[in-house]
Amino acid sequence: MIMFFARRLLTSSLVVLVSTLIMYVLVDLSIDPLEDLRLSTAPNKAQLLESRIALLNLNDPVLVRYLDWLGGVGQCFTGSCNLGTNWVTGQPVTSLLSGAITTTLQLITAATVLAIILGVLVGVVSALRQYTGFDYSITFVSFLLYSLPVFWVAVLLKQFGAIEFNNFLADPSIPLWFYVGTVLLVGGFTTAAMGGSRLMRLRNFAISGGLTLLAVLYIDWVNWLTDPQLTIVGVAIGAIAFAIAITTLSTGIRDRRSFYAALTVAGLGIALYYPIQFLWYYLDESWPIILGLGVLAVLVGMGIGLLWGGPDRWRAARTAAITAIPVSGLLFLEQLLVNWERYTNSGLIRGRPIATFGRRTPNFEGSFWMETLDLLTHLVLPTLTLILISFAAYTRYTRASTLEVLNQDYIRTARAKGLTERTVVMRHAFRNALIPLASIVPVDIITLVGGAVITETIFSWFGMGKLFVDSLAHNIIDPVMAYLLIVAILAVIANFIADLVYAVLDPRIRVNA
Template sequence: MFSFLWRRVLAGLATLLVSTFVMFILVSASMDPFFDLGQSTASNKQELIRQRIALLDLNTPVVIRYFKWLGNILHGDLGSAWFVGQPVSAVLHGAILSTIQLVTAATFLAIIFGVAVGIVSALRQYSSFDYLMIFVSFVLYSLPAFWVAVLLKQWGAIGFNDFLADPVLSWVAIAVIALLAGLLWSLAIGGDRRQRLLTFGIAFAATFATFAFLQLSDWWTHPSINPPLLALLGTATAFAVTTLSSGLKNRRALAASLTTVVIGLVLYLPVKVFFQNVQESWLMMIGLGVLAVAVGIGVGYAWGGPDPGVSARTAGITAFLVASMMFVNQVMRVWPAYYNAPAINGRPVPTIGNSTPNLGGNFWVQTLDSFMHLLLPTIALVLIGFAAYTRYSRSSMLEVMSQDYIRTARSKGLPERTVVMRHGFRNSLIPLATVVPIDVITLLGGAIITERVFARPGMGTLFLFSLTHAEIDPVMAYLVIVAALAIIANIVADLIYAGLDPRIRVNA
């Protein structure tokens, strides 16, 4: 393992050195450091040009300038963005933070939904649901990113903001939404005619009841996850997680998962009081999340069963999801104050930037504001990523399910859930182990089009601005970060291979 990592790190450093040298030469040749002085009519134009030459050290040969830049990088000096008059480290800090906020949610959601839908589509091959998902994924994959972003601005921001001014859904609209949900679930689950009708009825009733509750309880203006709703969502989560993790026949795992939901309900009011008497921070939230997972794992081991590790895993995942619901509830509680703030002016879904100027407010208000600014660009990236991951996971799952060891597992009488989740799903992730790390690194380099449309000051925006204004230090810092992350992504992909497939050894 260590010899493999050592070899890959050395090879990566060599690749990084060569790539930065080539890029420095190319960027230096393509930039015009006098773009703003070319048409200047200032009387001291020549003096300004001489000052620019001295500032950028342009009389020095480009190769020597590269090694000077490399020496500064090795000493922790990233240079300066001369056009904006700030050090590169300060400019990068805000851009990296903005991009990570956007990429984290978008990548996670795209992978979860894309892989889940792709696997269901593969298991329901040549069904109506499969054809529908193929059509939807190809449509989404072919849409230009800027066009998706513009449509989201029109309907997701302007349209939804207009709806919130008078949030009333007609009963006909609710019935149509419930009808579509029932049809989709019946196509996804399949089965004989009786099972399809049963699935349709349950999905229709659940969706209709949910939107009726939102309508009658005035949830749009005062959203929250109150204890009854938390109990309902938590119980559904416990059953869903147990079904995927161990199967409902594992009663100990189901009991452990449901116990974590009960603990969450018991702590609902104490947690609410706790947040009213402390100074909140993201470090505290992360710590509480880790504590929730630890409690869930402890509950799982306490229940035990044939395999205590399975119960612990199931309860830990459930505990994390229930804790996330409680966190979301705390954020929702400040919605009326946020919506009525003068800086928001009744238009809570923004279309540009990453924060609202002059908003003020406590931790929860600022968190809600960040979430609202992330909403539309995240949806744009999720839609495009969802299409790709659906196609990847479907084709990979189809290939795996046709293998001999799948037929062997079924012939031994293993339950279909075990065959799909343990033998099929895990092996179908191997091709995705190549795609996902590279996609994450690509997005960390900046979703340039999405950031430009939504005016988010991320890495992509920084790269375009620096390239346009001939600031070589920020451009090179950007390229170094992206290249280094790409090298790390390839190493991580190899390690994921070994974790997913025991036949693969990184020290071979």
């Protein structure tokens, strides 16, 4: 294993080194830092040209300038990175990168996680319902979303997801057609996804459609859109629903110890509803504290699963730990919603919370919860844009991979032995169906970290993609090379992670390695 790591580290370093050399030469050939001065009519044009040539060392051969830049990169190993400067503004590239990387990570994290979860879930269900109306509908929607231009989706979301929705919030009265459409859509989707006999389909449609109707009626009756709160009832319903759903997917409801462990975690979350609100009076809210409490919740969930014991204690621990994540998320969400009305009615928001550009409202100041709401409302549209495009690809990949796995001999053998369909799908098929995604997801994530250029441009997020495009347009080589260096390093890391994921998902690969 040590030799494997050493060999990969050496080859990866050589790949990054060669790629940066090639890109430095290509970028140097493609830009002209003297372009604006060549067209200048200033009387001291010659002096200006000489001054800039001296500033950027343009008289030196390109290889010498590359080695000089590489020497600055090498200083990163001593803790003092020197990636050059933006000669137009005089800013160090390291300061530009720190802000751009933070912005890009904020932009893509939620979108990537949600796109993967939804894409994999819908892809698996589509494969299980092959050649049904549900499968055909998902296939059509996937191809439609995959073919849509990103800029077009972003502009439509700006118009209908922000401008029209903010207008609607001024008088949030839900029309009759929305009731009918929502009930038919949710009921039809649930019925098609679950399948079964005609009687079972009618029952599923009635249950899902009825619950949807009650939810929309409640939202309209209490004016929830302008003053949304989960309350302890909403947290309780959500926590129990998560416990049931996660246990069903993880071990099955018949595994009583896992089920009781998940319900115990849900009950603990409900019991902490009021104490957690008083906790914030004694703690200074910050993201490190929030994330620390999240980790603590997972550890407590794991401990609860181990205490329930059973023949396989770690199955219960895993189920309880996973359940703790959404349950603690509900408590965090409730604290945000408590501050929603005060946020939307503040002087700078004026009842129009969904933003169309930027990552912050200029000059907006408030508590941790208010500033978090401000960030999230600015994230809504770009996140939806990235989800809609990425979701389609993950759905198609997962469907194809799951269908291939379901036709394998060992799946037929598992069914012939009398295993339940949930066990066959979740314990035998699902894990192997994820193997092709192991090579796709890390690269997609790195691509997004490199910058969702169009999305960042349309929504005015100054992230990695916007930094790269602007620097290239203004003939500034140092930020461009810093961008390419980071993307090259992340690409190498992504391929290494893919190899590790392969080994986790398929033991045969680990043995052969």
